[in-house]
Amino acid sequence: MALAAVRPATLDDVAEIARIQLGTWRLAYAELLPAELLSQMDTQSAEAVWRQALSEGPGLVYVATEGQWTVGFCAILPAPEEEVAAADGALPEDAQHVVQVGTLLVEPRWGRRGHGGRLLGTAAAAYREKGGVRGIAWVPQEDKASLSFYRSAGWDTDGTVRTLDAGGRPLREYRLTGSLELQLRD
Structure with a gap:
């Protein structure tokens, strides 16, 4: 494998973050989200959201690289009360x-x-330094790959479920939670 790394995202990464988000959602979530909803997502809007996130916070954004390529990203922020309740x-x-x-x-x-x-581990470590002890993530019930990934990090569902309106189609999500003292394994 080429040299892999994780680093804090900068404004220079906005285009790649938006490209990865839109491309990955259109591929990985094609079965979960209506085609009309996925086709409405546009690069300019995604870039504007990520530019604002990087400029104004309140969270942290990291990018994963392999060699010269940006291959992924993670955005993590203090959990709003309504998300952790x-x-x-x-x-x-x-x-x-x-x-x-x-x-x-x-x-x-x-x-x-x-x-x-590496992305989750880096983001978790950054928030441990700020006093964070636990993380949460909302994952679509049908997204078996993401559920498996978080479970491999020691996170699991906590019994909380929500259903979102995804372009007229219900999207059921599980809340996963776990320690920021990660134990990633294959």
Whole structure:
């Protein structure tokens, strides 16, 4: 394998982040999301969102590289209360120390090479240094690859489920949670 690395994203990475997001969603989520919804996603809008995220926060964004190629990215931020709350709205004791993986994507052609683990591990370490203790991620019920990935990191479903309106089609998601002291394994 060529030299693989993870580094903080910069504004110079915006175009590649948007390209990876749109391409990966159109490929990996073609069965989960309506074609009309996927076709409406455009590069300019995606770039604007990532430019704002990198300029204004509040989270951190990392990119994974292999050699000269940008192959994936991860955005992680302090978890909003509504994302970490129990179904009845009660907040866990550690709510102020929970972070949320907003997005973690690796282009499918670069998959199974450790990039996702390096991204999650780097982001988790950054938030551990800021006092974070636990992470959450929302994953579509049908996204077996992502569910397997998070489970390999020691995260698992916590019993909380939500259903989103994905262009008129329900998209059921599980909330996964785990320690920021990651134990990634093959």
